[in-house]
């Protein structure tokens with residue numbers, strides 16, 4: 058029923074766009090030329106399946122398989138994810154959910170059947186959020202959580218304006234974000250973490266998603282000579298940043314080591330010269346916890362430390378909140394349908410929470426939503442070595458199709 | 468006798484080259500177009516004083532005021548420093564010593580006198596060492612401490628080859644480095660540290676210079692997802708680097724807080740993205756101590772820590788020694804002449820050690836050498852706010868002239 062070979066072939070073909078020979082993997086960052094090439098390919102595939110293609114004002118792409126009867130469009134079923142990537146990404150993060158959605162539609166086409174309700178396959182803009190914050194921006198705007206004009210005015214880490222880049226690549230559509238309100242939203246994704254593999258499960262029934270707090274921290278110190286400046290007279294922005302990175306791991310994470318995560322992914326110092334004490338350090342903090350109270354506690358600990366640090370080192374510290382999403386609980390009925398589908402096929406499965414942010418957490422604001430996970434080899438993602446076995450990819454897509462059929466039956 | 472106004476005017480004029488409107492100060496990094504413009508101006512000024520201009524194979528520039536009798540060239544007196552800068556530097560670091568040397572020569576010219584021995588004003592290549600390591604490279608090569616071919620093959624932080632850049636700017640001379648062996652070398656410089664100002668002294672009699680150890684450290688971890696990777700499974704190259712920066716301050720410096728200095732001036736992570744655990748971190752370590760034993764102890768502590776850290780975090784760590792200079796003791800007789808000159812003029816002075824590296828430490832290998840310091844306001848250098856009052860600059864140049872005359876008398 059499900060054309061697995063075609064799904065795998067499309068994953069390979071889309072995954073080839075933006076290939077980076079130097080560091081491996083692909084670089085298809087939101088609204089770049091490479092991502093435009095990915096979008097063009099996706100739209101071509103949607104047209105080949107005779108879907109109606111719509112693009113909204115934030116660049117989200119929708120492929121619509123219309124229902125037997127026109128009133129079927131009133132309450133469509135939506136599947137989706139994203140096709141933008143981080144730098145040197147794997148081929149699966151996001152693309153798997155979108156292309157599995159196409160595979161489900163293809164199954165209907167190949168069987169010559171029309172669904173009882175319309176089926177929509179969505180690819181949301183700028184899910185990764187590495188160039189423009191917040192992440193999950195396309196789905197956030199779609200769900201009414203961010204004003205589309207504000208989103209278009211977002212300035213990226215490279216100084217570009219999101220709206221300009223969107224127009225430049227030709228994906229500034231005219232559909233209003235949120236115009237198609239789905240009756241349910243289902244997102245199939247690789248886990249990107251180690252849990253399913255470690256426990257030998259094939260399917261993750263994702264019933265919740267942890268809270269995410271992103272901050273940008275800027276420390277201003279005083280540049281001075283590395284050889285002549287006594288330590289007690291230094292205002293070393295680089296050391297202060299390092300002390301903060303160490304504090305996050307050694308104090309904040311250590312306070313709740315099984316649930317709180319802290320990551321400093323980006324860190325830069327100026328003037329960045331061997332014999333000059335850094336005058337400035339800029340870094341990002343990614344804090345996560347499935348529990349809102351604990352996430353707030355981590356944020357408070359960090360904020361308190363920054364006050365002490367600024368005082369102690371004689372530096373000034375500015376923080377900017379880039380992203381703040383509370384933990385999300387997905388729709389229980391939809392999760393139950395996913396679990397039932399896995400059970401019917403006798404697949405080992407478990408209930409779980411998502412560590413990564415996903416478009417489903419935004420869609421959950423306007424429609425019953427849930428997610429299906431498949432294992433990630435070694436728990437590795439955001440890395441060229443991200444991998445899931447073809448058989449596991451096929452099983453995940455099969456469960457997605459089962460759940461879609463189940464939903465459309467009633 | 469000494470034309471102070473002209474000296475200050477030349478400091479301003481040379482200081483204007485490479486001006487950086489964005490961050491202030493000047494950027495005249497070794498062998499760039501801006502530094503070439505500085506060299507051209509210096510050579511013009513040397514020619515205006517009717518000096519013979521020579522350029523050696525590593526690009527060191529010499530302006531020679533010949534003696535009354537040709538045999539005076541056998542044992543010339545040399546003054547000098549450098550005109551390259553760090554990024555966003557002050558106008559005085561290096562240039563002051565070179566242009567004060569020209570002022571001394573000008574005093575002879577204006578008095579219509581020929582010295583008993585030739586006087587050479589030197590501007591050594593690549594003293595700062597921010598683009599090509601080691602620092603003090605021109606004087607090191609000149610003193611026979613580094614092979615000139617090896618120096619020309621040095622690859623810079625920007626991937627350029629030093630010899631190519633030297634040829635490109637037209638300063639690959641044909642004189643053999645070390646061809647002129649001075650009978651004494653005297654370098655006038657701003658202190659770049661806070662000691663003279665804090666003690667109200669006008670003149671520093673520099674009798675020694677601390678040891679310098681520069682390393683480049685590369686940490687390789689594993690990129691992974693910030694939201695899905697449990698802390699205990701992380702191999703975070705950025706955290707490991709931060710832990711090392713914190714260790715240097717909190718353990719290595721803390722073990723000898725009055726003498727050991729540690730600076731991490733350059734620090735980069737890859738892929739440098741908010742939600743990706745860094746796969747790689749690269750940073751520099753600048754360790755200094757006036758005592759060789761203590762410097763070695765600091766190096767050992769760092770090396771031991773890196774072993775523990777690599778083990779603990781599951782990362783690999785490579786270290787590369789970029790620079791290693793032992794502490795230098797300057798010529799006692801020359802230092803005594805400097806002190807006597809300051810005393811004759813009734814200037815408050817003190818004996819001191821230099822925190823910064825200087826060309827004098829290299830020339831000390833082939834000639835009796837010493838240095839004269841003047842105060843730096845607030846102890847600030849390698850910063851656009853580097854400043855020394857004009858009166859203090861004039862006093863320093865006067866003491867230099869006094870010492871030169873004293874030396875030439877016999």
Ligand SMILES: NC(=O)NCCC(=O)O
Pocket residue numbers: 150184185186192193249412413414415692693694742
């Ligand atoms: N799935 C995924 O990688 N999303 C990016 C947003 C995040 O950092 O969690």
Ligand SMILES: NC(=O)NCCC(=O)O
Pocket residue numbers: 282283284332560594595596602603659822823824825
């Ligand atoms: N004087 C000076 O700034 N020299 C640069 C070499 C060093 O870092 O000490």
